[in-house]
Every structure is written in structure tokens, then in C-alpha cells.
Amino acid sequence: xxxxxxxVALVDALRALPGVGPKSAQRxxxxxxxxxxxxAERLGHALLFATEHLRHCERCNTFTEARxxxxxxxxxxxxTLLAVVETPSDQVMLEQTMTYRGLYFVLMGRLxxxxxxxxxxxxxxxxxxxxxxxVVKEVVLATNFTxxxxxxxxxxxxxxxxxxxxxxxxxxxxxxxxxxxxxDAGTIARAMLDRRAI
Amino acid sequence: xxxxxxxVALVDALRALPGVGPKSAQRxxxxxxxxxxxxAERLGHALLFATEHLRHCERCNTFTEARxxxxxxxxxxxxTLLAVVETPSDQVMLEQTMTYRGLYFVLMGRLxxxxxxxxxxxxxxxxxxxxxxxVVKEVVLATNFTxxxxxxxxxxxxxxxxxxxxxxxxxxxxxxxxxxxxxDAGTIARAMLDRRAI
Ligand SMILES: [Zn+2]
Ligand SMILES: [Zn+2]
Numbered sequence: 001x002x003x004x005x006x007x008v009a010l011v012d013a014l015r016a017l018p019g020v021g022p023k024s025a026q027r028x029x030x031x032x033x034x035x036x037x038x039x040a041e042r043l044g045h046a047l048l049f050a051t052e053h054l055r056h057c058e059r060c061n062t063f064t065e066a067r068x069x070x071x072x073x074x075x076x077x078x079x080t081l082l083a084v085v086e087t088p089s090d091q092v093m094l095e096q097t098m099t100y101r102g103l104y105f106v107l108m109g110r111l112x113x114x115x116x117x118x119x120x121x122x123x124x125x126x127x128x129x130x131x132x133x134x135v136v137k138e139v140v141l142a143t144n145f146t147x148x149x150x151x152x153x154x155x156x157x158x159x160x161x162x163x164x165x166x167x168x169x170x171x172x173x174x175x176x177x178x179x180x181x182x183x184d185a186g187t188i189a190r191a192m193l194d195r196r197a198i
Numbered sequence: 199x200x201x202x203x204x205x206v207a208l209v210d211a212l213r214a215l216p217g218v219g220p221k222s223a224q225r226x227x228x229x230x231x232x233x234x235x236x237x238a239e240r241l242g243h244a245l246l247f248a249t250e251h252l253r254h255c256e257r258c259n260t261f262t263e264a265r266x267x268x269x270x271x272x273x274x275x276x277x278t279l280l281a282v283v284e285t286p287s288d289q290v291m292l293e294q295t296m297t298y299r300g301l302y303f304v305l306m307g308r309l310x311x312x313x314x315x316x317x318x319x320x321x322x323x324x325x326x327x328x329x330x331x332x333v334v335k336e337v338v339l340a341t342n343f344t345x346x347x348x349x350x351x352x353x354x355x356x357x358x359x360x361x362x363x364x365x366x367x368x369x370x371x372x373x374x375x376x377x378x379x380x381x382d383a384g385t386i387a388r389a390m391l392d393r394r395a396i
Contacts, residue, residue: 001290003286010248014244019222030286032245040249047211048239051235054202
């Protein structure tokens with residue numbers, strides 16, 4: 001007995017999604033075909049449309065439908081500042097803070113030797129070329145404060161400082177609204193070391 | 199700052215997948231667009247093809263690309279036996295045992311009042327009609343031995359016995375190869391109660 005080929009192909013194709021194994025691919029396929037054909041069709045079209053239209057901004061590497069993204073094309077921004085983030089969502093978060101009006105470079109990842117993500121995978125050469133355009137004066141490293149994000153920042157800082165750029169990193173410390181009792185000791189230790197005059 | 203609309207639409211559409219919230223939809227979209235465009239395209243086509251071609255067998259309710267599925271069309275099968283299973287995968291499992299040569303009805307679910315899955319959602323009326331075609335003599339309830347599967351079997355048994363059908367259930371007991379020391383007490387209790395002469 002064999003399952004219909006359209007179903008087998010769908011279960012198989014769903015495994016392209018990260019974290020989806022054979023069991024959950026099957027569960028997803030059954031769910032879509034049984035309960036949400038409209039959603040399946042919409043997802044199908046969205047995938048094909050995105051595959052066809054999404055590309056990487058030639059300047060900052062984020063996803064865009066144009067050659068150069070809206071942010072990079074915005075002439076009101078300060079071109080002497082370049083913030084380096086791991087993902088487009090990190091960029092969105094930074095933008096929401098309204099505290100930064102410079103430009104960006106999106107790594108689309110972070111260094112992770114165990115996952116075989118090295119400098120090439122985070123587009124290190126393109127970043128160096130972008131940061132040394134003669135206009136950028138300061139590179140703000142805004143990678144995550146995880147082990148991998150910190151290692152990435154460290155690696156980039158060495159390389160960019162060696163090329164004569166000013167390199168900064170987002171400050172670490174107690175979160176706004178944070179009660180010391182509930183903040184982890186490592187964060188408090190860092191906040192103590194980085195304490196500043198008021 | 200807004201993300202490109204093709205990306206927003208993709209993240210949104212991915213949420214049709216069961217168990218996928220906003221964060222994992224975004225992670226999936228980034229992964230596909232960054233690392234696996236071929237997989238994204240294949241998944242897109244598979245979804246559209248399945249949506250267009252997969253339907254439910256008019257006799258047994260499983261997924262099929264034809265009006266009547268291969269199993270239901272197989273005249274070498276015993277039409278007096280009808281096994282009721284929750285999903286197409288359960289049917290595949292039963293087929294692999296080579297111990298059953300009757301026909302099937304696939305509920306495409308199990309009763310689950312908390313999830314608002316009642317008799318209508320498991321196609322109860324169609325099952326009754328199918329089982330009372332005058333040819334079927336015995337209905338083998340092969341729903342899972344979970345709480346919901348057992349409740350479903352209980353509900354169906356009552357309704358089908360009231361219509362004069364012989365109703366059976368897969369035997370419960372110690373799994374083949376099972377060591378008593380590692381089998382849960384409930385299973386051993388059931389095996390003791392259902393013990394049989396040898
Ligand atoms: Zn850009
Ligand atoms: Zn059938």
C-alpha cells in the first residue's frame with residue numbers, strides 16, 4: 001500500500017523547514033489537507049513569490065525586493081555610522097528604539113564553528129568592504145549578547161579596528177525596569193564593572 | 199521601517215502550519231530565504247499541487263488522488279471486514295503488519311471535546327453509512343490506545359453495535375519482546391485481565 005504521491009511529496013517537501021522531522025512533517029501535511037487548504041494554498045503562493053522576488057540588498061545584505069533596500073536608500077540617515085546586526089528582526093528591534101539613525105549591515109547569522117558557520121557564511125568580506133568605504137567612521141556591533149553573538153562581535157572588532165575604524169558595542173547592564181533580585185549575577189557583575197558616573 | 203512585503207506575507211503564511219508561532223515562522227522564513235531557496239520553491243509547488251489534487255476517498259475517507267483509493271478498489275480484499283483508524287499513517291502501520299486484508303475507514307482524527315472535535319468532525323455519519331452497507335459484518339476499531347482514541351472507540355462501539363454490527367478492538371497487552379520489568383503497570387494489569395489459554 002502506498003500513500004498518494006502528492007501527499008508523499010508534500011510531507012517530503014515540508015522537511016525543508018528547520019526543526020521539522022518526518023513525524024511533524026506528516027502531522028503538518030495532514031492538518032493542511034484536512035483542515036486548512038486555503039492556508040496551504042496561500043503558503044504555496046507566498047513561498048513561490050518570496051523565492052522569486054526576495055533578494056539581498058547590495059549594500060546591507062538584508063532581504064529586499066529592490067536592488068538597494070529602503071534604509072540604505074534613505075539619504076536622511078547618517079552614513080558615517082554602520083550598525084552590524086545578526087538578523088533583519090534585530091534591525092527592526094533597533095529601529096523601534098528610535099535611538100539610531102545610521103546605516104546597517106545584516107550578517108544573516110552569527111559565527112558558530114560547531115554549525116560550520118564561519119566568516120564566509122556571515123559575509124565577512126562584504127562587511128569589511130562596506131565598512132571601509134571611506135565614509136563610515138564608526139561600526140556599532142549590535143550582535144546578540146549570547147556566546148555566539150559575543151564571539152562574533154569580538155572577531156569583527158579585531159578585524160575592523162585593525163583597519164582603523166572606531167568600533168563600539170551596545171552597552172550591557174541591568175535591563176530598564178529590572179529588579180536586582182531577579183537579574184542574573186553575570187549581568188549585575190557586568191553592570192558593576194561598566195558602572196558610569198551620573 | 200518595514201520589512202519587504204514578500205517576506206511579511208511568507209512569515210504570515212507559515213503560521214498556517216500547526217504549532218508554528220510568530221517567532222518560529224520568522225526563523226523558518228529567514229532560513230528558507232537565506233539557505234534553502236530550492237527547498238522553498240519545492241515546498242511551494244508541493245503545497246499547490248497537493249491542494250489541487252488531493253481529495254478524500256468516497257468510500258474510506260483517506261487522502262487519494264482518485265475518486266476511490268487503491269485499497270478500496272482492490273477486489274482481492276475482504277469486504278466484510280472494516281477497520282477504523284484515526285489517520286492514514288495508522289492505516290499504513292496496520293498494512294505493514296500483513297495481518298489484515300479487509301477494508302478501512304479513516305476518521306482523520308479522534309473525538310476530542312476540548313478541541314471541539316465531535317462526531318461530525320470524525321465523519322461519524324459517513325462511517326455508519328459505510329459500515330451498514332449490508333456487506334460489512336465486523337468493524338475492527340483500531341484507534342489509538344490513548345485516552346482520546348479509547349473514548350472514540352467506546353463511542354463508535356456503542357453506535358455500531360446498536361446497528362447490529364459485530365465490533366472488535368485490537369488486543370492490548372505486553373508488547374512483543376517486552377520485558378515485564380520495563381512495561382508500565384497499567385499495561386501489565388490489562389494483560390493479566392485479558393489473559394488467554396495457551
Ligand atoms: Zn540595504
Ligand atoms: Zn478508500
